[in-house]
Amino acid sequence: MEEVLRVRNLVKEFEGKRVLSGISFNLHRGEFLGIIGPNGAGKTTLLNCLLGLVTPSQGEIRFFGLDLATHRTEILARLNFASNYVGLPLSLTVMENLLVYGLLYGVRNIKSRAERLLKLLGLWEMHREKTRHLSSGQMMRLCLAKALINDPEILLLDEPTAGLDPEMAERVRRLIKEYQKERGLAVIFTSHNLYEMEDLSDRVILLHEGRILAEGPPEVLCRRFGAEDLEEVFFRALAEAEGA
Amino acid sequence: MPRPRRILGVVARQMFLYRRSVSRLLDLFYWPTMDLLLWGFLTLYLERGALHLPRFVSFFLGALILWHILYRSQLAVSVSFLEDIWSRNLLNVLVAPITLTEYLLGLVVISLIKVGLAFGIMTTLSVLFYGFNLLKLGAVLFPLVVNLLALGWAIGFVTIGFIFRFGQEAEILAWALIFVFLPLSAVFYPVEVLPVWLKPFSLLTPSAHVFEGMREVITRGTLPWKHLLLAGLLNLVYLSLGLAFLKRQYQYARRMGLIPKIGE
Numbered sequence: 001m002e003e004v005l006r007v008r009n010l011v012k013e014f015e016g017k018r019v020l021s022g023i024s025f026n027l028h029r030g031e032f033l034g035i036i037g038p039n040g041a042g043k044t045t046l047l048n049c050l051l052g053l054v055t056p057s058q059g060e061i062r063f064f065g066l067d068l069a070t071h072r073t074e075i076l077a078r079l080n081f082a083s084n085y086v087g088l089p090l091s092l093t094v095m096e097n098l099l100v101y102g103l104l105y106g107v108r109n110i111k112s113r114a115e116r117l118l119k120l121l122g123l124w125e126m127h128r129e130k131t132r133h134l135s136s137g138q139m140m141r142l143c144l145a146k147a148l149i150n151d152p153e154i155l156l157l158d159e160p161t162a163g164l165d166p167e168m169a170e171r172v173r174r175l176i177k178e179y180q181k182e183r184g185l186a187v188i189f190t191s192h193n194l195y196e197m198e199d200l201s202d203r204v205i206l207l208h209e210g211r212i213l214a215e216g217p218p219e220v221l222c223r224r225f226g227a228e229d230l231e232e233v234f235f236r237a238l239a240e241a242e243g244a
Numbered sequence: 245m246p247r248p249r250r251i252l253g254v255v256a257r258q259m260f261l262y263r264r265s266v267s268r269l270l271d272l273f274y275w276p277t278m279d280l281l282l283w284g285f286l287t288l289y290l291e292r293g294a295l296h297l298p299r300f301v302s303f304f305l306g307a308l309i310l311w312h313i314l315y316r317s318q319l320a321v322s323v324s325f326l327e328d329i330w331s332r333n334l335l336n337v338l339v340a341p342i343t344l345t346e347y348l349l350g351l352v353v354i355s356l357i358k359v360g361l362a363f364g365i366m367t368t369l370s371v372l373f374y375g376f377n378l379l380k381l382g383a384v385l386f387p388l389v390v391n392l393l394a395l396g397w398a399i400g401f402v403t404i405g406f407i408f409r410f411g412q413e414a415e416i417l418a419w420a421l422i423f424v425f426l427p428l429s430a431v432f433y434p435v436e437v438l439p440v441w442l443k444p445f446s447l448l449t450p451s452a453h454v455f456e457g458m459r460e461v462i463t464r465g466t467l468p469w470k471h472l473l474l475a476g477l478l479n480l481v482y483l484s485l486g487l488a489f490l491k492r493q494y495q496y497a498r499r500m501g502l503i504p505k506i507g508e
Contacts, residue, residue: 014500073341076339076340080339086335087331089328091260091261091265092261096256100253100257101336104342
């Protein structure tokens with residue numbers, strides 16, 4: 001499979017404190033990569049580095065063979081991002097938000113693209129509604145529509161199901177997975193929900209104190225740690241790391 | 245090369261916002277109208293009543309309208325940026341493939357629209373209520389206005405730079421920073437009335453030359469070449485420094501991981 005992202009020896013320090021330490025991994029086209037770890041493990045900092053919001057102290061990030069430090073705009077046109085913690089302007093309608101992001105991402109035929117996405121995500125009936133009238137589940141689906149507006153090759157999702165009820169979280173997971181399979185999208189996904197990580201991910205990276213503690217497909221990690229599921233892997237790996 | 249579609253995206257976001265927000269639309273028209281009515285009648289009283297000050301309406305209302313151009317141009321740039329913070333939308337914008345220059349150009353276009361509306365309403369009301377038409381200054385009005393816009397943008401860029409560095413705590417500067425320039429700009433009085441030690445500082449602001457230039461046109465009817473040239477040169481320096489400051493703070497914020505925390 002074609003490599004779309006290569007991270008090598010990524011280090012990030014804030015005022016002498018190391019929050020990412022020698023992170024290296026690859027991502028391939030069509031792959032679903034889950035990033036898990038306890039609070040403060042460095043998951044969000046890693047995502048922010050990948051998005052160019054935080055400048056790494058050392059190391060290299062290459063998307064599609066291009067260096068993020070020198071080709072940021074070109075790379076960002078082929079990525080997109082959604083997070084449960086980042087909103088969209090509430091005073092704009094659902095459709096207006098997508099039109100704005102369509103323009104920012106240089107999308108052609110924005111209206112028809114937005115209409116297709118809203119129908120896919122079950123939001124077409126709301127396209128004239130102000131965004132403030134959406135429920136949290138609808139808001140997350142709108143954030144996903146925004147994240148798919150440019151038909152990205154890589155999607156970065158920061159806890160997209162956090163705060164959603166189980167039914168809505170499941171619906172969002174299915175939508176992401178179906179779209180990913182259909183379009184051959186590469187996805188990087190952070191979550192505290194290890195059940196969904198196991199369900200969705202082709203490969204998982206477990207971060208702890210800014211380092212990669214374990215990496216591999218969920219079933220391989222379960223075998224390696226003699227665990228039943230990813231949750232057990234998580235606790236055993238952390239206990240091992242803290243014991244060491 | 246800046247891409248027009250992406251600049252249009254920044255503009256469209258604000259246009260959609262204003263189209264749907266009565267309070268924002270009111271704010272756009274309310275303060276220019278109130279300022280013009282309050283200070284207009286006072287100047288009328290001073291010119292025709294108590295003090296018999298010749299051309300006082302022209303000086304004062306001309307200055308007031310031009311001051312609003314400066315004030316509103318910087319406010320439009322800073323507040324449009326703040327709107328993205330208030331709506332928790334800034335990260336989405338900053339991870340879109342838009343350069344900082346394109347984003348700032350979008351804010352500049354928005355400021356032109358907002359200033360144009362405020363200028364239109366103030367000029368119309370001053371003709372209707374006081375018989376004073378600023379447009380009678382003629383072609384010289386154009387460089388005066390351009391210089392005020394440019395200074396407003398430079399101050400707006402500095403404000404955004406401070407917000408990148410210090411977060412939302414610094415948002416008060418969007419309303420406060422411009423008032424440092426009010427006494428120095430000699431908006432409602434000539435530079436010569438300032439204390440001797442303050443005059444050099446005043447003459448280092450582009451706006452002081454704009455307002456001196458406006459008074460020269462009104463009193464002597466001559467083109468204030470010297471003031472226009474100095475204002476233009478000073479604005480080049482202010483804009484360059486404002487942009488450099490903003491870019492430096494943006495890079496610092498990215499290095500220190502401050503951007504995701506803005507608005508928290």
